[in-house]
Amino acid sequence: MYEKYVNIVFGFLLLIALYVINTYNYLLFHSIAELVISAIAFSVFIFTWNARKYTDNHFYLFLGISFIFTGFINLFHIISYKGMGVFPEHYGANISTQLWIVMRYVTGISFFIAPFFVKRKFNEKLVVTIFFVIISALFASIFYWNIFPNCYIDGIGLTRFKKISEYIIILFFSGSLYLLWKIRKEFDLNIFKLLILSITLSIIAELFFTFYANAYDTANLLGHFFILISFYLIYKSILIIGINKPHDIIFRQLKQGEERLKEEKSVIAAVIENTEAHLAYLDSDFNFIFVNSTYAKMNKHSVDWFVGKNHFRILPNEENEFIFKKVRDTGEPISFKAKPFKFPGQPELGVTYWDWTLTPIKDSAGKVQHLVLSLVDVTEAKRVEEMLRESNNFSQSLLQTIPFGMDIVDEEGNILFVNKKLEDLFREKIIGKKCWSVYRDDKKQCIICPLRKGINISETATIEAECVFGGKTLQVTHTGMIYKGKKAILEIFEDITDRKKVEEKIKHLASFPEFNPDPVLELDLSGKIIFYNRAVSRVLNDLKIKDDASVFIPKDIFKIIEIFKEGKIDLTLWEIKIGNKYFKENIYYTPQFNSVRIYVDDITQLRCAEEELKKENLKLLESDRKKTEFISVVSHDLRTPLTSIMGFADTLKNKKLKLDEEQKETFVGYIQEESRRLGRLISDFLDISNIEDGSLKIIKQKTDINQLISNMINMFKINKKDIQIIVEFESNLPEINVDEDRIKQVIQNIISNAIKYSPPESVINIDAKKVNSDIQVTIRDQGVGIPDKEKEKVFEKHHRIDTHISRKERGTGLGLAISKAIIEIHNGRIWIEDNLPVGSKFIFKIPIL
Amino acid sequence: MKKKKILVIEDEKKINQLLSINFAGEGFQVDTATSGEQGLEKVDKFMPDIVILDVRLPLMDGWEVCRRIKGNHKYKDILVVMLTALTQKADMEKAKVFCADGFIGKPFEIDDIIKKIKDMT
Numbered sequence: 014m015y016e017k018y019v020n021i022v023f024g025f026l027l028l029i030a031l032y033v034i035n036t037y038n039y040l041l042f043h044s045i046a047e048l049v050i051s052a053i054a055f056s057v058f059i060f061t062w063n064a065r066k067y068t069d070n071h072f073y074l075f076l077g078i079s080f081i082f083t084g085f086i087n088l089f090h091i092i093s094y095k096g097m098g099v100f101p102e103h104y105g106a107n108i109s110t111q112l113w114i115v116m117r118y119v120t121g122i123s124f125f126i127a128p129f130f131v132k133r134k135f136n137e138k139l140v141v142t143i144f145f146v147i148i149s150a151l152f153a154s155i156f157y158w159n160i161f162p163n164c165y166i167d168g169i170g171l172t173r174f175k176k177i178s179e180y181i182i183i184l185f186f187s188g189s190l191y192l193l194w195k196i197r198k199e200f201d202l203n204i205f206k207l208l209i210l211s212i213t214l215s216i217i218a219e220l221f222f223t224f225y226a227n228a229y230d231t232a233n234l235l236g237h238f239f240i241l242i243s244f245y246l247i248y249k250s251i252l253i254i255g256i257n258k259p260h261d262i263i264f265r266q267l268k269q270g271e272e273r274l275k276e277e278k279s280v281i282a283a284v285i286e287n288t289e290a291h292l293a294y295l296d297s298d299f300n301f302i303f304v305n306s307t308y309a310k311m312n313k314h315s316v317d318w319f320v321g322k323n324h325f326r327i328l329p330n331e332e333n334e335f336i337f338k339k340v341r342d343t344g345e346p347i348s349f350k351a352k353p354f355k356f357p358g359q360p361e362l363g364v365t366y367w368d369w370t371l372t373p374i375k376d377s378a379g380k381v382q383h384l385v386l387s388l389v390d391v392t393e394a395k396r397v398e399e400m401l402r403e404s405n406n407f408s409q410s411l412l413q414t415i416p417f418g419m420d421i422v423d424e425e426g427n428i429l430f431v432n433k434k435l436e437d438l439f440r441e442k443i444i445g446k447k448c449w450s451v452y453r454d455d456k457k458q459c460i461i462c463p464l465r466k467g468i469n470i471s472e473t474a475t476i477e478a479e480c481v482f483g484g485k486t487l488q489v490t491h492t493g494m495i496y497k498g499k500k501a502i503l504e505i506f507e508d509i510t511d512r513k514k515v516e517e518k519i520k521h522l523a524s525f526p527e528f529n530p531d532p533v534l535e536l537d538l539s540g541k542i543i544f545y546n547r548a549v550s551r552v553l554n555d556l557k558i559k560d561d562a563s564v565f566i567p568k569d570i571f572k573i574i575e576i577f578k579e580g581k582i583d584l585t586l587w588e589i590k591i592g593n594k595y596f597k598e599n600i601y602y603t604p605q606f607n608s609v610r611i612y613v614d615d616i617t618q619l620r621c622a623e624e625e626l627k628k629e630n631l632k633l634l635e636s637d638r639k640k641t642e643f644i645s646v647v648s649h650d651l652r653t654p655l656t657s658i659m660g661f662a663d664t665l666k667n668k669k670l671k672l673d674e675e676q677k678e679t680f681v682g683y684i685q686e687e688s689r690r691l692g693r694l695i696s697d698f699l700d701i702s703n704i705e706d707g708s709l710k711i712i713k714q715k716t717d718i719n720q721l722i723s724n725m726i727n728m729f730k731i732n733k734k735d736i737q738i739i740v741e742f743e744s745n746l747p748e749i750n751v752d753e754d755r756i757k758q759v760i761q762n763i764i765s766n767a768i769k770y771s772p773p774e775s776v777i778n779i780d781a782k783k784v785n786s787d788i789q790v791t792i793r794d795q796g797v798g799i800p801d802k803e804k805e806k807v808f809e810k811h812h813r814i815d816t817h818i819s820r821k822e823r824g825t826g827l828g829l830a831i832s833k834a835i836i837e838i839h840n841g842r843i844w845i846e847d848n849l850p851v852g853s854k855f856i857f858k859i860p861i862l
Numbered sequence: 863m864k865k866k867k868i869l870v871i872e873d874e875k876k877i878n879q880l881l882s883i884n885f886a887g888e889g890f891q892v893d894t895a896t897s898g899e900q901g902l903e904k905v906d907k908f909m910p911d912i913v914i915l916d917v918r919l920p921l922m923d924g925w926e927v928c929r930r931i932k933g934n935h936k937y938k939d940i941l942v943v944m945l946t947a948l949t950q951k952a953d954m955e956k957a958k959v960f961c962a963d964g965f966i967g968k969p970f971e972i973d974d975i976i977k978k979i980k981d982m983t
Contacts (some may be wrong), residue, residue: 198929649918649946649968656969660880663972670887683876 024245025543026239035234040096046237047091053248054084060251064136070199071130075249079123080115080141082148086116089152108155110164110171114178115151117219119144121185124212128192131199171223179223186216207250214243291388297341299324299334299380308388324386329357337371341381346372351391366395408559418487418506421496422448429496433440435506438485486513532596532613534562535606538578540570543608552615556592564591565613574609577602588616595620643810650694650826654687661687697827701810704834711752711838718746718756718781718788726779729764734773738764741780747861749788755835759843762828762856763792770796771852787841787858804845808833832857865891866983869910871901871927872945873919881914884972888980896924898901905931911939914966917946928962941982945970 026048035042061077090113092099095106154161164175190212197205218239221232285292291308295301301319309316312327319327325334340347348370356362367388374383412419418435420428426448437442443451490505526533527546535544545562558564567573567587576582583602588595599612661680664670672680703709719742729738760779769775775795782789799807810830836843841859848854868890870881878894885892893908895901898919905913913931917924924944931949943964964982966975 652968653877657874657876657880659969660877660884660972664880666884667884667887667972670883672883676883687876 024242028241031241032234032237039234040094042234043094043237044091044097046241047087050241050244051087051091053244054080054087054751057251058084058248062137071134072127074121074137075127075130075135075140076247077251078137078144079119079127082144083116083120084125086112086119086148090116094599105167106165107163107167110175111155111161113222114164114175115148115155115161117182117222118178118185119148120215120717121182121189124189124215125185125192128189128196131196146262157699159675176223179219183216183219186212186219195317204250207246211243211246211250214239214246218243291386291390293319293386293388295324295384295386297383298336299384302383311390330354337384340371340373341384344373344375344379344381346370351536365390366391382414400614418508420448420504420506421494422502422504423496424500427500438487438506438508448476450451529612531615532565532611534565534611534613536566536570536574536609536611538574538607538609540566540609541576542566549613552594552613556594558591565589565596565598565611567600570609573600574602577604577609593617639810644708647694647698651691654691654694657687658684658691697831700831701827701834704831705736709834710756711835713750713752715748716751716753716756717748718790721756722760722779722781722790723755726764728761729768732768734771734775736771736773736775736777738777738779741778743780743782746781746783747787749859750862751859752835756839759832759835759857760790760792762832766828767792767796767853767855768793770794772796775852780827783861787860789856789858792855793848793852798847798851799845799853807845864876865889866912866914867891867893867908868914868979869893869895869901869904869908871895871898871919871924872914872916873897874908874916877916880972881975882978885979888976890979894980898924898927901927902930905937905940911983912941912943914943914945914979915962917944932962942983943979 031042031046034045057073058077058081061073065071067072078081091097093109093112095109096124100108116299143584151161162174163172164178165171190209193200193205193208193212200208218236221236221239224232236257285305286307288305288307290305291311293301293308294303300321300323304316304319306316309319336347348368350368351366352369353364354367354515355364368387368391370385370387372385373381374385376382390527403715412430412432413434415432415433417432418438419430419432420435420443421430422428428444428446428448428451431444439451486509488507488509490507492503492505494501494503496503526544529546530548532549532552533544533546534542534549537543542562545565549562549565553559553562553564556564567589573585573587576585583604585600587598590596594615594617596616599614601610601612603610661683665672665677665680691807700709722740722742724738726738764777764779771777771794777795778791778793780791808829810827833843836859839859841857843855843857846854846856866889868881870878870885870892872878872881873896876895882892882894893904893910895904899922901913901915901919904910915924915927919927924941924946928942928944931942932955933939936975941963943966944962945966946968964978966978
């Protein structure tokens with residue numbers, strides 16, 4: 014305290030003394046003031062330079078080095094001052110001002126740079142050299158080269174350069190203030206205050222120096238005062254405090270280290286308290302000095318409870334006590350992994366496992382004074398490990414016993430694991446080899462190997478491949494997996510040799526349809542052909558259909574497939590006709606192959622026989638029908654005349670009726686007429702019957718057709734309708750070989766028909782002529798004519814055209830049928846044409862000899 | 863007693879004549895027709911008690927004539943006897959369907975037919 018006041022009083026006295034000197038002689042004042050400044054600067058240098066080994070803070074060292082140079086510059090400033098007379102007079106105040114500016118620049122810039130060295134060290138010799146070079150260059154620019162800008166011109170005053178420079182220097186000081194403020198924690202508070210004050214005073218001093226008019230005025234004086242105080246404060250901060258409280262600077266780092274140590278201690282304490290490890294600190298008699306809370310909790314007591322108690326009193330264990338003693342006596346630390354331990358009195362815990370370390374702490378004499386016990390409960394880990402081992406054993410035995418070959422291959426193709434089954438398959442050691450060297454005979458395998466693409470664990474894609482190793486066919490399934498922490502492929506080899514053989518056999522059996530002599534086709538469920546055997550081609554070839562097997566598909570195949578899909582049936586029979594051939598088709602649904610199979614059977618022969626049979630049957634049916642009809646017609650036709658005959662005979666006999674002679678004669682005539690008709694009918698029926706069973710007898714003889722017609726025509730010349738019959742003969746007609754009576758019968762039938770259907774007094778023409786090698790007879794009438802559709806049918810038995818012709822004019826209905834048969838027996842032909850403008854032409858021709 | 867009237871419709875004139883003479887001899891008043899159309903005309907004019915009707919007639923056959931007679935309320939009291947050689951079952955059935963009252967097959971004995979008609983009347 015006292016010392017401080019002395020310093021302040023001394024300082025004031027100095028300033029007052031200087032002021033007094035100033036009023037007496039400014040030069041003297043200036044010289045003393047500046048000398049004091051230089052002295053302080055040198056002192057700072059000396060202190061910092063010598064203290065540099067003890068301090069890590071090079072902030073002061075840098076300032077110190079800069080100060081020795083500023084001190085020297087300042088000395089030159091003193092002696093070059095105007096009126097000192099050391100330098101030639103013409104320099105005036107300029108040279109001194111220039112030196113002053115140089116000094117202030119150096120000081121300002123140094124203050125600006127120094128904060129960067131608070132935490133950094135520099136090579137002091139290099140810094141001194143740099144300072145020396147720069148300062149020398151500046152001196153040379155003033156004294157030798159004369160290029161340093163003018164700072165003061167007599168009569169004008171301070172130059173613009175000088176003033177601007179002061180401002181720049183102020184900026185440097187301000188920058189220094191800012192930088193120091195940022196790192197203020199690195200300084201002792203008192204030192205920091207002095208530094209800030211010192212720099213601030215320097216800034217104020219600079220301001221004064223910017224506006225002094227001459228080297229002797231008040232502004233100049235005040236500037237010097239402030240500079241002096243500023244330097245004093247630097248001196249104070251470094252020199253005075255540095256001497257009085259040297260450890261504050263030198264041991265500042267040490268203090269900081271201590272603080273860090275404290276911090277670390279608390280961190281360690283926290284760690285000790287919160288660690289999983291059970292920690293105990295024991296003395297050499299194994300009494301607890303300290304336990305952490307984990308340790309205390311384990312033993313169900315408080316931390317304090319343990320202090321002073323003996324470890325083996327609490328947890329008696331001879332083996333452990335022996336170990337403890339050994340560590341204490343040898344001084345060698347010991348540690349165990351998963352050492353089993355049973356808590357006395359706590360049987361429910363069972364055996365627990367501990368990783369533990371016992372570390373002896375020795376004193377300076379090498380004697381063990383304390384022991385640190387660290388325990389980690391690994392019971393759970395042990396249990397998990399145990400389980401893992403079990404499960405591993407289980408999987409190992411599983412892998413070894415499953416009936417598949419298995420290996421695990423890593424990304425480089427190294428075989429990491431092989432089970433027994435696979436080893437048996439290879440009959441050699443393959444573990445550790447490269448997979449491709451072992452499986453080299455399987456090219457396919459390597460192509461699809463997932464190793465080529467890289468293993469993808471997230472993808473559980475399984476790739477199957479078949480490969481052949483030494484006569485065995487194996488199916489390989491790859492699965493990406495992690496094995497011992499690395500990506501790997503699990504390969505499962507399944508021996509499918511036997512299966513393959515069976516498959517081959519099935520394939521062989523399946524090839525049978527190919528050789529099936531009957532066509533076999535397979536369709537997919539859209540009705541498209543996916544297979545057909547060679548029999549299909551052969552049949553197509555036979556049918557001359559150009560290889561379009563689809564002809565075998567029934568038109569309704571889509572319906573059939575639909576029905577199949579419904580699942581109600583799986584087989585259907587179908588029949589199709591291709592060309593002139595018939596095929597029966599067994600259509601099978603094979604859902605396991607999603608297909609439909611058609612087995613084709615050629616049933617043409619069967620079908621033809623059947624058709625033949627049907628036709629025959631129809632014929633029989635028809636002939637039966639016709640016979641029945643014939644019988645009914647015959648019976649009717651016979652009964653009608655019979656009724657008349659019988660009826661009139663009865664009538665004639667009936668005396669009651671009292672018939673006159675004329676009536677009797679008429680009725681007798683009726684009986685005769687009907688009897689004849691009956692006779693005709695019977696002979697016609699006989700004829701037709703003979704014709705139908707092929708027993709119609711004809712007796713051929715050479716016949717002149719003209720003669721024949723002439724002989725028979727007379728019987729028709731006189732008729733009830735007065736129809737004129739005109740015969741036209743062609744002369745010299747050759748003879749024909751015919752049954753005369755039968756041909757007469759034909760002509761008679763035709764003419765009687767013609768008369769029947771012709772109007773009264775019309776004309777019937779008959780002519781015979783030679784046409785080519787035939788004799789052709791034509792009978793023309795002027796009757797009602799026959800429609801075209803009937804022209805054939807009139808030759809059928811009992812065919813009649815609906816007409817108004819009354820029944821009495823009807824014949825037997827057999828005449829034309831008999832006529833046709835007769836002509837055909839003679840190898841001739843009979844037909845009808847229209848007789849224009851009205852009537853019909855009946856024409857028949859018979860070959861000449 | 864009033865004479866029973868018989869109409870014979872039959873295209874075979876000989877049969878017509880045969881039946882006319884014999885029924886007249888039995889005391890019936892007889893008329894004849896040779897076609898279906900003519901027969902129907904005569905049914906209307908003559909109003910017979912009995913019609914002997916041949917099945918086989920040209921153009922309009924006997925069944926059609928029968929149907930027309932039986933279909934007309936005016937002729938409800940007229941008995942129709944069908945006459946045919948077609949003595950087949952089908953004809954008998956047909957006769958029933960067309961509501962014919964009797965059936966005479968050809969050939970017939972005159973005595974039989976007279977007896978049958980007499981029984982009916």
